[in-house]
Amino acid sequence: MYQALRISRSEFVPVRNLSYHVRQWGEPTPDRPPLVLLHGWMDVAASWQFVVDAMQDERWVIAPDFRGFGLTDGGKVDNYWMPDYLADLDWLLDHYAGDRSVDLVGHSMGGNVSMQYSGVRPQRIRRLVNLEGFGMPALKPEQAPERYGKWIDEIKRLHRGEMDLARYPAVDGVARRLMKTNPRLSQDKADWLAAHWSVARPHADGGDRWEILGDPAHKIINAHIFRVDEMLALYASITAPVLAVEASDDSLSQWWKGRYSLDEYHERLKKVPDVRIGRVEDAGHMLHHDQPARVASLIEEFFAA
Structure with missing residues (x-):
C-alpha cells in the first residue's frame, strides 16, 4: 500500500x-x-x-x-x-x-x-x-419544466432506494472500482484511497459491506438550469x-x-x-x-x- x-x-x-x-x-x-x-x-x-x-x-x-x-x-x-x-x-x-x-x-x-x-x-x-x-x-430556459420534473422524479427514486451506491464485500472491491474508473491509478494508490474513500458497515446478512463515503443524494440533478x-x-x-x-x-x-x-x-x-x-x-x-x-x-x- x-x-x-x-x-x-x-x-x-x-x-x-x-x-x-x-x-x-x-x-x-x-x-x-x-x-x-x-x-x-x-x-x-x-x-x-x-x-x-x-x-x-x-x-x-x-x-x-x-x-x-x-x-x-x-x-x-x-x-x-x-x-x-x-x-x-x-x-x-x-x-x-x-x-x-x-x-x-x-x-x-x-x-x-x-x-x-x-x-x-x-x-x-x-x-x-x-x-x-x-x-x-x-441550458435554455425552455428546458426548465422538464428539469424540475426530472428533479422531483429522482428524489422519489432516492427515497425508494433506487439510487443507492454500490456496496462491496471487501475493501479491495472498492480499490478495483477506483482502478476501473481511472485505469492510470496504480494498485498501491488505489488500496490507500479505498481505505479512506469507504467504510465497513453492518449488512442485513450479518456481515459487513464497504460503502463509499458519499451521500447518494448527491446524484440528484440540480433543479435549476445552469x-x-x-x-x-x-x-x-x-x-x-x-x-x-x-x-x-x-x-x-x-x-x-x-x-x-x-x-x-x-x-x-x-x-x-x-x-x-x-x-x-x-x-x-x-x-x-x-x-x-x-x-x-x-x-x-x-x-x-
Whole structure:
C-alpha cells in the first residue's frame, strides 16, 4: 500500500449546524497564507495526499470533506445545492484564516466552487488554481419544466432506494472500482484511497459491506438550469490571479459528447481578469492522482510567482 510521507491530522469544525471534517498537513505560520484544497464530486479530502506528498515546500494545508462526503454528515437532506458549498467554505475560512487571504486549489466540483466563491468573496483569495473545474453546459430556459420534473422524479427514486451506491464485500472491491474508473491509478494508490474513500458497515446478512463515503443524494440533478450569464458575472468579479489546469485526455469531450467543449470553456475564461491555462500530459480528469508531482509543481510555481 502507498505510504504517506506527510501525515494528516483530522478535526471536526461546526459549520452551519453540521460537523465538518477537515484534514490538515503542516502548521500555521504568520508569514504565509493557508493553502486550502477542495475535492471533487464523490471524492474526499484524503484524495489530496499524493499531491501534498509531492510538494517541495512544507506549508499549512487545509482540506475539508464537503457536506455529505467523507466524514462530514449531510444533514439528512435529499438533495444538495451549490450555494451551500460556497457558504460552508466561507464559514471554514472564518475559522481557519480569519481576515487573512488564502491560496485556493479546487478539483472538478471543488474547482467550480473555488471559481464561484472567488467571485463572491474576491478579497479572501490571494491566488487560485482550478483543476478541471469546467462548469456545466449551457441550458435554455425552455428546458426548465422538464428539469424540475426530472428533479422531483429522482428524489422519489432516492427515497425508494433506487439510487443507492454500490456496496462491496471487501475493501479491495472498492480499490478495483477506483482502478476501473481511472485505469492510470496504480494498485498501491488505489488500496490507500479505498481505505479512506469507504467504510465497513453492518449488512442485513450479518456481515459487513464497504460503502463509499458519499451521500447518494448527491446524484440528484440540480433543479435549476445552469446559467452561463450568472457564471460569467462571477468570473468577472475574481481579482486573484487564476491558473486553470486541464488534463491531456479532454474529459469534457468524453462527458458531454459535443454539448460542451474546451473551446467554449476557454471562451468563458476570458471573463476572468487575470487567468492563464496550464496542461498536464498523460493524465485524465483525476490528474492529481495520475500526475501528482506535476500538479504539485504547477501549484507551487504559480503560488510562488
